[in-house]
Amino acid sequence: MSQKITRRQFMNYSLMGVGSFMAAGVILPMGRMALDPLFQEGAEGDMVTTSVTIDEITEEPMQVDFTFEQQDAWYTSEVTDFAWVFREGDEIIAFSPVCKHLGCTVTWAADDNNPERFFCPCHNGLYEKNGNNVPGTPPTGPLDQFEVGESDGYLTIGQVIPNQLV
């Protein structure tokens, strides 16, 4: 406590303090604005009704298109996506067609040598019918699923969830 600060030191500390305060006043709002995407809350997705009835769905995976309204900051648009839908016992399964390797689109039975598998043409990725990735091919995990439901006999599709079958 006995150590005294000189007038010059006091002046320097005061100026640095005031300067930092002013700089923070300028920088903080801009930093917060730039970081905003980290703090934006994701919109709650509703179930989207497709044009496919529950009765139509067989054990053979079929491509089911669905369209929903996407709010992207100031831009609202209709986005069309699709799922691979099939019946597994009593359950209805809807797989996301996004490959778990690098995000290309997988197709059921597109490879003649693997008629009972999902195939990704980009790097020859393969998945079993339950979505499990075939060892020795590029994908690092099983295909994601969509939440599914029913509305007046029609199939409805919701959020992407991790694979529940593997």
Added chain:
Amino acid sequence: MFNRIYDWIDDRMDITPIWRDVADHEVPEHVNPAYHFSAFVYCFGGLTFFIVLIQILSGMFLTMYYVPDIVNAWNSVYYLQHDVAAGLIVRGMHHWGASLVVVMMFLHTLRVFFTGAYKAPRELNWVVGVLLFATILGLAFTGYLLPWDMKALFATRVGLDIAGSVPFIGDWIQTLLAGDDTIIGAQTLTRFFAIHVFFLPAALFILMAIHFIMIRRQGISGPL
């Protein structure tokens, strides 16, 4: 810690003379408000520079959300002002700063004029200052259009008509600025955006560098 990093760099680069040259210089008594309070008039140039810095910073961050397109420009401004945290503050800084920088620059010009600081050997710096004045006014004018609201549209219509009243070449200037003979639209917006964020700031940086180098070379003019 900080001192040791500084020393390490200084040992290798010898940076001390560089920042001394920039920051360490005498302030004459007649421009120091601590001696004569009326000397605050000498602060307007520095204040102009300070606000220009804020304009550059806030502008950089606004561009993260703004899009120069007639369909989305207004919506993106609305989004960044209402839905982005602190967006209102940053846009406010840029909005009010734009007017303030013109005011400060005008007061700086008045000070230089009434203290006779433009006289020999500083005539060239006055000329560069006038070019800076025009550059800042150009930035203010082009920035006005970017939110793409009604005020922007009509202010730009007036400005373009003024440009069009230049003898002989007025029509050409007007078409070059607007990008079209008659429409104030898509091409006007992209042109004004390019001018506002690339061309004029480039000119501004070069002119400010020349302005400041000349001040350091010639020193601050003497007392009245």
